[in-house]
């Protein structure tokens with residue numbers, strides 16, 4: 199499979215992003231929205247930190263026994279009348295999905311938001327084979343109209359402003375009155391709701407991702423706020439669940455632990471609006487629901503991450519908190535990362551999945567401030583893993599030119615006044631916020647992040663440039 | 676080798692295991708059987724009035740509206756009033772739930788229809804399996820009694836929940852599910868619903884009624 203990626207051009211992407219006025223305006227929404235909401239939700243739940251430990255432990259336990267939990271899960275899905283398919287890679291996954299769609303005689307397929315579906319590039323493949331995929335999450339729908347990749351894993355269209363969405367709707371929804379008023383976001387939402395309602399009712403197959411799979415019961419779980427994932431899966435005759443193998447957890451109790459940290463970390467909600475547990479197809483007497491239920495379990499590089507230092511990355515529950523808190527993400531947005539997964543989690547995961555030769559720049563796209571780790575609900579040591587990638591580059595003796603370009607990237611960040619300003623301003627704003635509310639430096643998760651990565655100083659201390667110089671001399675020593 | 680066997684073999688190679696180790700199998704077996712509770716927040720660990728009160732507070736925080744009635748017999752009037760207050764047509768779709776069937780709908784002028792939704796219904800009522808005080812979440816179970824489409828297609832969704840079915844936490848809901856469906860068994864769909872449908876995808880502005888109901892109204896039945 200050829201992966202379409204612009205990750206090797208990270209520097210150029212970043213430069214373009216810094217000069218994109220629309221993008222910079224939209225990125226402000228990330229800084230302003232997510233950080234405060236997550237903190238407020240965490241503050242409201244005294245057990246939040248203990249739940250993060252619990253979430254980490256559940257994921258570690260599952261990964262250590264992944265072969266056995268997969269077998270248990272598979273047996274349960276079959277017992278409930280569902281089908282399980284295994285795919286080693288994206289090619290196999292796409293073929294399996296196409297076959298299911300063909301058997302269902304599908305013309306159109308509705309889709310719930312799913313990162314694995316982006317990872318395997320299923321939309322283009324279905325289109326090339328005469329089947330129309332329709333994204334139904336509002337953000338995904340918008341970026342599908344624009345033929346873009348998501349720029350954020352939970353807010354795919356966060357890089358856009360309402361006026362851009364309006365232009366796209368006018369361009370595509372040509373059956374509607376050209377003089378209609380679309381100046382308010384709510385009018386855009388209402389229009390999308392009406393257009394997509396028709397699509398939901400007409401679809402032959404519904405494809406969703408899965409936030410979790412439960413071995414105890416053979417259940418797949420989706421979490422949404424819009425309800426689009428549910429309409430995707432209950433209306434068509436066939437429901438296809440796409441899930442990478444690390445989505446597994448043992449029991450309903452375990453998934454309840456993870457759900458308690460997911461929404462709070464992602465959007466600052468106590469719980470997302472719709473959490474849906476699906477087990478097999480329609481039962482006798484059921485008046486609605488899919489008649490066929492398929493799960494496609496996709497490896498695509500995960501099994502070889504097990505047993506390495508990157509195994510920890512497989513705990514990720516795709517909440518987006520790491521990018522919401524990342525000064526580099528705030529400055530350049532998600533598309534600069536060049537592939538499906540942006541931000542700190544993308545900087546670690548992308549080289550694992552598409553190769554360090556293509557994504558070797560990404561682990562350098564960090565200030566190593568430690569904020570991502572300090573908010574990660576499953577406590578993935580993202581800065582450490584980014585450092586591991588850099589060390590690997592050295593160990594692997596990549597060509598001197600590539601190593602130099604990796605180091606140059608530090609220089610790139612250190613020397614770009616605009617990026618420097620964005621990064622520090624974001625960090626200062628956050629600290630100022632924490633300080634105002636709770637007294638200086640008493641924001642514990644953050645302070646912990648900083649002390650843990652001790653080589654990163656308090657904000658008024660060492661500069662980016664000094665840090666880079668020191669890092670470089672250590673590297674070359 | 677099949678993809679399945681290949682993937683399992685790859686996982687085992689990476690983990691340095693064979694898959695036949697008795698101790699690993701035992702650990703997995705035990706966990707699946709015992710399903711240990713993890714950290715359950717103290718917030719929901721209250722009972723009686725306090726628990727119902729917490730459920731209401733949390734459901735309202737999720738932007739649902741909540742009302743209480745003293746007995747099931749008062750539900751139809753309460754729904755008629757809700758629809759009137761919001762200038763909504765006096766129509767209502769529902770499944771075959773015996774608890775709903777037993778209510779005195781003829782006391783009202785509501786035009787009742789039965790069955791799943793095909794997308795044309797403005798208003799629907801469902802009976803919840805339970806409620807969770809911790810977050811004001813409703814737990815719905817699929818089936819002819821309460822078809823899943825009623826949870827998502829109508830503009831206005833009304834959910835009836837018995838006060839006695841409001842539990843402290845999610846774990847208590849799972850215990851009740853296991854009691855009804857057997858350990859390891861599940862209904863086709865369990866929907867946890869916490870508030871009306873929404874999206875923040877356009878400039879991070881919170882807008883209600885993305886694809887699912889624009890309004891979620893909860894009626895807690897005391898008796």
Ligand code: SF4
Nearest residue numbers: 514515517518520574
């Ligand atoms: S790495 Fe952690 S913070 Fe980032 S998306 Fe994954 S779980 Fe969330």
